[in-house]
Amino acid sequence: MVPRINSMNTVTKANTVTSKNTVTTEKEAFAGSPTIQTATPTEISQEQFALEILNLDSWYGDFQALHGVTIKIPRNQVTAFIGPSGCGKSTLLRWCNRMNDTIAIARASGTLRMGDTDLLSKSIDVVDLRRRVGIVFQKANPFPKSIFDNVAFGPRLHMKANRSELADLVEWSLRKAALWDEVKDRLNKPALGLSGGQQQRLCIARAIAVGPEVLLMDEPCSALDPASTLAIEDLMDELRTQYTIVIVTHNMQQASRCSDKTAFFFEGKVVEYGPTDRIFTNPENKQTEDYVSGRFG
Amino acid sequence: MPESSSQSNSDQRSTPELRGRAGRMLTEKWFSYLCVATATSSVAVLCWLLYSILSHGLPALSWTLLSNPPEPDPEQAGVRPAFFGTVWVCAMCGLMTLPIGIATAILLEEFPPKSKLGGWVYGLIQLNISNLAGVPSVVYGILGLTAFVSMFGLFERDQDSQSSGFELGVTYYNQFFSEGDRAILIPVENVDDKLSVVSEGMEAYTFARDADGATIVDYSKLVPTEINVITYDDPYPEDPAVLENTLFADAEAGRVSQKSWYYFQVPFGRGVLAGAMTLMLVILPVIIISSQEALRAVPSSLRAGALGLGATPWQVVRTVTLPAAIPGIMTGAILAMSRAIGETAPILIIAGIVYIRNAPQHLMDDFTVMPLQIYNWTSRPQEAFHDIAAGGIIILLAILLSFNAIAVLIRQKMQKPLS
Amino acid sequence: MNTPESTADLNDRVRSILAADRRSLRGVRIREIGVYAVLVLCGVFSLLITIAIVGVLLTETLNFFRSDEVTLSNFLGSGQWTPLLGSTKSFGIWALISGTMLVTVIAMAIALPLGLITAVYLSEYAPRKVRAVLKPVLEVLAGVPTVVYGFFALVTITPFLQWLHGGFNVFNATSGGIAVGILCLPTVCSLAEDALQAVPSSLRDGAYGLGGTRFDATVKVILPAALSGIISAFLLAIARAIGETMIVAIACGSRPQVTGDPRDEIQTMTGFMVQMAGGDVSNFGIEYYSMYAVAFTLFMITLSLTMIGNVVRRRYREAYE
Known part of the structure; x- marks a missing residue:
């Protein structure tokens, strides 16, 4: 019971911030970020980290996918995980809301904290965790239902909202996902009739509708055309003010365009983690430099 | 003959020197002829079967055949009690089998085992189901006779007593x-x-x-x-x-x-309920296997999507997987029901060959089913009974065909793209 | 479009919705456990069926052997099956097994080659239009109730056989065997086709790439690669033929004897069970229990064939996945 009450408080707090930020202009939101970026990790109080990952190891059966990963993911920023295929970045992302629980042979040790909650503990309520940490997958996966029902899916599970409240929530989420104007006249049409990019934005709206604090995105644009990719990137830019976003991407331009911080993964280890500007312009590590300059990977 | 021509083919192949193009093409040609001939033969067999049934049965087909009880006179005999018996038994069978079968499929597909022991039990259940599918239906009849009709003899009182163990x-x-x-x-x-x-x-x-x-x-x-x-x-x-x-x-x-x-009694006796439960044993593996296939066809990305939104495993099943798999499950269920309708041997063991004039009145009532009535008539020496048996077969096949047509319709109309 | 003025109200409302009390997780959790328990019960039910089959057959078979009139050596060593002859009862299961084997051999002589060739044709040769006809035909053949095949065997195949050759009895093993073969053909065909389809297309391309004809590719590459799947199809079909009941009960007669003559009347294990169920034998006599002994024998034979078949099939699936 205790973690649940705790989580509710956090949600409320997060949303108070949210509503304030909704009316702030983009300029103000941007004004906030550089101060954090320039600060060194020690100067940031613990409250500002959405997720703290300390010395995390992970295995699939006998294969060790992550080796002692340590990353502190700051609140209300976009953090990008980059690296070649199979380097463990998706694995880490999937631990953050325990999607790895669906894989029988996956296990992890180390620390993965969200505030005071230990995300790896056996006793943690994964259902509650997944309300707080939403996820968007590589391939858009709308349910074979109407657009409205897709967005209302999460709220119907978790909230006691009535019809009009649901309708408000759906509209708000679709507006947030910059999809409202395109679909407001066909909310009852099947979601599978939307284009690939629209489907992916619908999935983002669906994730937002439950009011998460953190939004995980697992290569959300890898199956999309450039125009849809641009739309999603614009969207992330808007959402960063209210959500902590973690994005896994293969696309280095994308990481450099939309993220505040970047972690470079290689063979299950974090090679380098720091402000995106520095990783891309002045990496400390040779491997990072080779990767971001396109010499391998 | 197919055998002889394939023999000559293999002789040609075994010659050690390089074969000429002509020889190889000849083999190729003969083999494809063989294939076509074989394939045609199955179509021919079906036509022969249908011709045989129609030629015997069409003259016997009449309203009398549908509406009368199986009178001793073939001119007057009909399948009404057998038809209602089939409806009762198969309806009961479906009502019992569908929930259990679908639930088992959901368990195996949607609730992965959490421990080594669990994994072992799942494997056992899965192996058991595929083996149960291969058990001859007559063996299920024997099981039903012991387990449902007489309930292992547990309620046996003295032989003369008219009452059974429990009655209502x-x-x-x-x-x-x-x-x-x-x-x-x-x-x-x-x-x-x-x-x-x-x-x-x-x-x-x-x-x-x-x-x-x-x-x-x-x-x-x-x-x-x-x-x-x-x-x-x-x-x-x-x-x-x-x-x-x-x-x-x-x-x-x-x-x-x-x-x-x-009216209800324990043990069930040779009644509708015992027959339906026996048929349940026969088609349960069929329904489980087809439901599993339908659930497996639902893309796992949908499950991940729902899980990622904080749905519990059962919520995922109820709101996403099951609705998406329902057309497939229904198709499989209808095909399994058509198997139940045509199943004779286990019902014969349960019900025996009895003369039934009326449709069943309650779940414990004596009954007969269409295939059993057909068997009854076929096993008599008189030609006239063979003809009404063929008439009964036409009615039975018509029922089965409409069931299959419904299954095809569901497959075509309801199957939406899932991703 | 997303101006603060137009969305301010909405934002306020949504904020309060999101901040409101959520659904209690405790109820969800309890329901989850309840549902899981029900599902597990249903899953265990199928295990119970097997346990019940084995238990019932075993205890009643033991009852059968406990009788003074039966000995195990008579059961397993004799070819005389005369349970209904009051004074000279003999329970030699070989009479029934030989009948079953005769029917099965005849059925498989038809179903295995025809089914395999049809599968090869469907998988490797058949144009789309032919497939569109052949597949439904096979599905219909598979869906026809066995009692209909029994009728067909007795009323059509037997007179045809008698027309070919005068020596055929009214009830004979051949006509039942042919009908069982037709019944098993779709089974062989669809399982074998699955096995052929499971052969990776790279192997196929390889064979064609080396200049092989379609026949070469099929016989020398694809069939050997699919061999375990085909064997499993054969085993499952044999199990089905052995367990087939109504056809043999209608067309093969009811005289248990060890014979190799396909024109003669025989009785199979399943045929005997039907005879017992259809007649009015007292529920507790030795002949009633003999039905369980026969059922147990039948169950053990078909179960071992099915199990081997399933193991072999799993093997080839693993090989290509």
Whole structure:
């Protein structure tokens, strides 16, 4: 019971911030970020980290996918995980809301904290965790239902909202996902009739509708055309003010365009983690430099 | 003959030197001829089968065949009780099998085992299901005979007793014929009592009469009556109205029973419920396997999407997986039901060959089904019965064909793209 | 479009919705456990069926052997099956097994080659239009109730056989065997086709790439690669033929004897069970229990064939996945 009450408080707090930020202009939101970026990790109080990952190891059966990963993911920023295929970045992302629980042979040790909650503990309520940490997958996966029902899916599970409240929530989420104007006249049409990019934005709206604090995105644009990719990137830019976003991407331009911080993964280890500007312009590590300059990977 | 030509093919292949183009092409040609001939033969067999049935059965097909009970005279015989028997048994069977079968499929596909032991149990269940699918249906009949009909003999009382272990919804009467030739029914308090003592003032009933004074033989419309008990010393009444209610004190009674629609007994006896449960054993593996396939066809990205939104495993099943898999599950279920409709051997073991004139009235009622009636007629030596058997086959095939058509329709209309 | 003025109200409302009390997780959790328990019960039910089959057959078979009139050596060593002859009862299961084997051999002589060739044709040769006809035909053949095949065997195949050759009895093993073969053909065909389809197309391309004809590719590459799947199809079909009941009960007669003559009347294990169920034998006599002994024998034979078949099939699936 205790973690649940705790989580509710956090949600409320997060949303108070949210509503304030909704009316702030983009300029103000941007004004906030550089101060954090320039600060060194020690100067940031613990409250500002959405997720703290300390010395995390992970295995699939006998294969060790992550080796002692340590990353502190700051609140209300976009953090990008980059690296070649199979380097463990998706694995880490999937631990953050325990999607790895669906894989029988996956296990992890180390620390993965969200505030005071230990995300790896056996006793943690994964259902509650997944309300707080939403996820968007590589391939858009709308349910074979109407657009409205897709967005209302999460709220119907978790909230006691009535019809009009649901309708408000759906509209708000679709507006947030910059999809409202395109679909407001066909909310009852099947979601599978939307284009690939629209489907992916619908999935983002669906994730937002439950009011998460953190939004995980697992290569959300890898199956999309450039125009849809641009739309999603614009969207992330808007959402960063209210959500902590973690994005896994293969696309280095994308990481450099939309993220505040970047972690470079290689063979299950974090090679380098720091402000995106520095990783891309002045990496400390040779491997990072080779990767971001396109010499391998 | 197919065998001889494939023999010559293999002779050609074994020659060691390089074969000429012509030889290879010849082999290729002959082999494809063989293939076409084989494939054609299965079509030909189907046509032959249909011709045989239609030529025997079409002349026998009539309204009489549909509406009459299986009279001893082939001209008058019909399949009505068998048709209703099939409807009862298969409906009950479907009602019991679908929930259990779908639940098992959901367990195996949607709730992955959490421990080594769990994984082992799942593997055992899965192996067991595929092996159960290969058990001959007649063996299920034997199992049903022991487990449902007689319930392992656990409720066996003395052989003469008419009652079974437990009964509900039945009234037993001692039936007398009065001196005025009227049936007098006296309710029996203790079923095991064999003595039939009559005395005046006993609760007694008789059959009602319609406006013309004819007796209505219907146990649900009995009317109470007063009985007049006499001994041989008493003067014999003259009045026909009195005679109608007059019984000698030592009158002999026959035991009759009136069973209501909810009549229930344990053990089940050779009734509809035992038949349906036996058929359930036969088609359960079929339904589980087809439901599993339907669930497996749902893309796992949908499950991940719902899980990622904080749905519990059951919520994922209820809101996403099951709705998406329902058309596939229904298709499989209908095909399994058509198998149940055509299944004969287990029902034969359960119901035996009995002469049934009426549709079943309750779940414990004796019954027969379409295929069993067909078997009954086919195994008689007279040609005329073979013809009505063929007529019955046409009706049975028509039912099966419409079932399959529904399955195809569902497959085509309801199957939406899932991703 | 997303101006603060137009969305301010909405934002306020949504904020309060999101901040409101959520659904209690405790109820969800309890329901989850309840549902899981029900599902597990249903899953265990199928295990119970197997346990019940084995238990019932085993205990009643033991009852059968406990009788003074039966000995195990008579059961397993004799070819005389005369349970209904009052004074000279003999329970030699070989009479029934030989009948079953005769029917099965005849059925498989038809179903295996025809089914395999049809599968090869469907998988490697058949044009789309032919497939569109052949597949439904096979599905219909598979869906026809066995009692219909029994009728067909007795009323059509037997007179045809008698026309070909006068020596055929009215009830004979051949006509039942042919009908069982037709019944098993779709089974062989669809399982074998699955096995052929499971062969990776790279192997196929390889064979064609080396200049092989379609026949070469099929016989030398694809069939050997699919061999375990085909064997499993054969085993499952044999199990099905052995367990087939109504056809043999109708067309093969009811005289248990060890014979190799396909024109003669025989009785199979399943045929005997039907005879017992259809007749009015007392429920507790030795002949009633003999039905369980026969059922147990039948169950053990078909179960071992099915299990081997499933193991082999799993093997080839693993090989290519």
